[in-house]
Amino acid sequence: MAATPLSALAGVIRSKNAGPTQLTIDIFFHDAPAYARAAAGAALSESAVAALYRLDTAQVQRYLLPGIQAMKFTLPRRICAGNPGDGDVYGAQQHAPLLGVLL
Amino acid sequence: MTATERLLQTHRPADGPLRVLAASGQLGYGIPQAAFERGMQRRPHFIGCDMGSIDPGPYYLGSGEMAAPAPMVRRDLELVLGAALAAGIPLVIGSAGTAGAGPQLDATVAILLEIARDQGLRFRLTTVRSDLSAAQVIAALDQGSLAPIGPMPQPSRDEVLECTHIVGQCGSETLARALQTPTDVLLAGRACDTAIFATLPEMLGYPMALCLHMAKIVECTSLCCRPAGRDAMLAELALDGFTLESMNPDAHATPASVAAHALYEQADPFEVDEPGGTLLLRDAHYEALDAHRTRVSGAQFRPRARATLKIEGAARVGERCVLLAGVADPTMLGCLPQALRAVEERVRHLVPGDWALHSHVYGQGAVHPLPGEHHSRHEAGLVIEFIATDAALARTAAGVFKQNLLHYGYPGRVSTAGNLAFAFTPSEIDAGTAYRFVLYHVMRDAPLHDIFRIGSVAVGGPLAH
Numbered sequence: 001m002a003a004t005p006l007s008a009l010a011g012v013i014r015s016k017n018a019g020p021t022q023l024t025i026d027i028f029f030h031d032a033p034a035y036a037r038a039a040a041g042a043a044l045s046e047s048a049v050a051a052l053y054r055l056d057t058a059q060v061q062r063y064l065l066p067g068i069q070a071m072k073f074t075l076p077r078r079i080c081a082g083n084p085g086d087g088d089v090y091g092a093q094q095h096a097p098l099l100g101v102l103l
Numbered sequence: 104m105t106a107t108e109r110l111l112q113t114h115r116p117a118d119g120p121l122r123v124l125a126a127s128g129q130l131g132y133g134i135p136q137a138a139f140e141r142g143m144q145r146r147p148h149f150i151g152c153d154m155g156s157i158d159p160g161p162y163y164l165g166s167g168e169m170a171a172p173a174p175m176v177r178r179d180l181e182l183v184l185g186a187a188l189a190a191g192i193p194l195v196i197g198s199a200g201t202a203g204a205g206p207q208l209d210a211t212v213a214i215l216l217e218i219a220r221d222q223g224l225r226f227r228l229t230t231v232r233s234d235l236s237a238a239q240v241i242a243a244l245d246q247g248s249l250a251p252i253g254p255m256p257q258p259s260r261d262e263v264l265e266c267t268h269i270v271g272q273c274g275s276e277t278l279a280r281a282l283q284t285p286t287d288v289l290l291a292g293r294a295c296d297t298a299i300f301a302t303l304p305e306m307l308g309y310p311m312a313l314c315l316h317m318a319k320i321v322e323c324t325s326l327c328c329r330p331a332g333r334d335a336m337l338a339e340l341a342l343d344g345f346t347l348e349s350m351n352p353d354a355h356a357t358p359a360s361v362a363a364h365a366l367y368e369q370a371d372p373f374e375v376d377e378p379g380g381t382l383l384l385r386d387a388h389y390e391a392l393d394a395h396r397t398r399v400s401g402a403q404f405r406p407r408a409r410a411t412l413k414i415e416g417a418a419r420v421g422e423r424c425v426l427l428a429g430v431a432d433p434t435m436l437g438c439l440p441q442a443l444r445a446v447e448e449r450v451r452h453l454v455p456g457d458w459a460l461h462s463h464v465y466g467q468g469a470v471h472p473l474p475g476e477h478h479s480r481h482e483a484g485l486v487i488e489f490i491a492t493d494a495a496l497a498r499t500a501a502g503v504f505k506q507n508l509l510h511y512g513y514p515g516r517v518s519t520a521g522n523l524a525f526a527f528t529p530s531e532i533d534a535g536t537a538y539r540f541v542l543y544h545v546m547r548d549a550p551l552h553d554i555f556r557i558g559s560v561a562v563g564g565p566l567a568h
Contacts, residue, residue, distance in 0.1 A: 019253060021255045063373070070366065080540045087471070
């Protein structure tokens with residue numbers, strides 16, 4: 001199967017703060033096959049996502065929700081939201097590195 | 104008799120569902136009127152509104168200012184207050200004035216009093232103050248009963264003392280204490296979003312798990328629908344489940360859209376920590392009643408022996424001045440990091456004193472780190488923050504930095520007349536006081552009765568009833 005970017009397989013790919021110290025990323029896939037492909041592959045493993053966000057694998061928590069064809073990642077924010085030096089107070093634009101992940 | 108006394112004395116869960124109208128997840132930004140009025144036609148038993156959050160950063164907690172524009176706060180309060188009093192039902196508002204700190208609670212009370220005076224309204228207002236003293240936090244720190252949430256450093260005593268405001272998120276045990284006093288309108292300082300919507304149902308005897316799960320969803324109004332929106336949401340709560348229905352006929356609560364909402368701004372989609380215990384959503388069940396409404400059941404609740412308290416605190420960092428400029432020269436864009444470092448070093452010699460610089464280079468990784476090959480070579484935007492002990496020093500550093508960067512001679516420079524494009528002048532702008540979060544912690548064994556002070560006032564004079 002040809003590799004497909006995540007942005008073509010999911011209808012919602014979003015990031016947001018879960019409190020000022022954590023970031024949470026939700027991915028809602030178009031259908032069950034797309035979800036299954038992502039869940040089975042290594043491209044969206046905890047270690048792959050950790051590498052993408054320059055974190056250690058242990059810092060990334062992945063949740064699988066096959067019932068709604070969704071996947072969730074929770075990771076620490078590098079800087080507490082809105083503290084000097086932060087670039088995204090709401091954490092709403094931290095999804096971008098995932099869009100091009102090939103599945 | 105006040106609206107809350109009437110509800111608590113007359114409604115029995117066995118009589119039929121409790122209708123909860125969630126009017127706003129963010130009061131002060133314009134409650135959509137048509138959907139709210141449709142909600143009122145459904146004769147809700149009470150109205151709930153969330154007014155705040157920690158999301159907009161430490162500034163609002165630190166400064167005590169409201170994030171929402173005061174005229175729009177007044178407009179929204181007029182809408183919900185007028186409707187609640189006309190219907191004789193309780194109005195519950197939480198996290199007053201954005202961060203729920205004392206000055207924000209007072210400012211929101213002042214607006215309610217102003218509306219009451221202008222419109223000749225009379226009601227019993229109950230307030231909950233959510234402020235903690237530094238001494239209360241330091242005591243918890245000393246006792247080892249303060250734990251950070253996520254990667255948050257443990258503060259020193261001095262850092263706690265530096266906080267301009269510290270608030271605790273009151274839960275339903277506190278709001279229940281407030282609602283046991285005669286109340287038409289309950290206005291709480293910082294409160295758990297869920298407590299706003301879950302407390303009255305809990306007091307009436309509905310199962311805790313269902314109350315909290317319902318509250319968790321409706322506190323964002325129609326955000327759980329497809330398409331998502333800000334329109335009022337109605338929950339009809341029974342002893343075995345609840346039905347969700349948007350008051351916007353074009354926003355549909357589907358099993359998928361409601362289940363998906365459990366993930367929103369939530370670190371763990373299956374276990375949600377609340378003051379009194381943990382809401383367990385693994386066995387939650389979502390079923391379509393029709394194309395517009397979804398029935399929810401199955402959540403569980405694991406109570407903990409003693410309620411925990413989530414606290415938030417922000418401290419002043421300094422005064423902020425921001426320099427705004429654009430760069431379009433490809434050679435300059437290729438050496439921006441070095442140029443910014445070199446100019447900063449030069450300015451450090453020229454402007455002594457305690458100031459910090461934070462650069463955000465839009466087009467080259469300001470939002471999230473970008474590999475070098477993705478750095479823009481066409482155009483970039485500079486937002487450079489200067490934070491100093493006083494505004495004059497921040498402004499001086501920004502002004503001197505601007506002029507030195509404008510005329511900085513980098514290798515291969517051809518645009519010898521200037522390196523920066525300004526959209527306007529002055530291009531360095533005072534941005535007020537900068538704050539940072541010092542506390543985002545959980546406190547165990549907190550003295551909830553001492554912390555959350557309940558007040559009561561007869562607005563517009565003594566009530567006739």
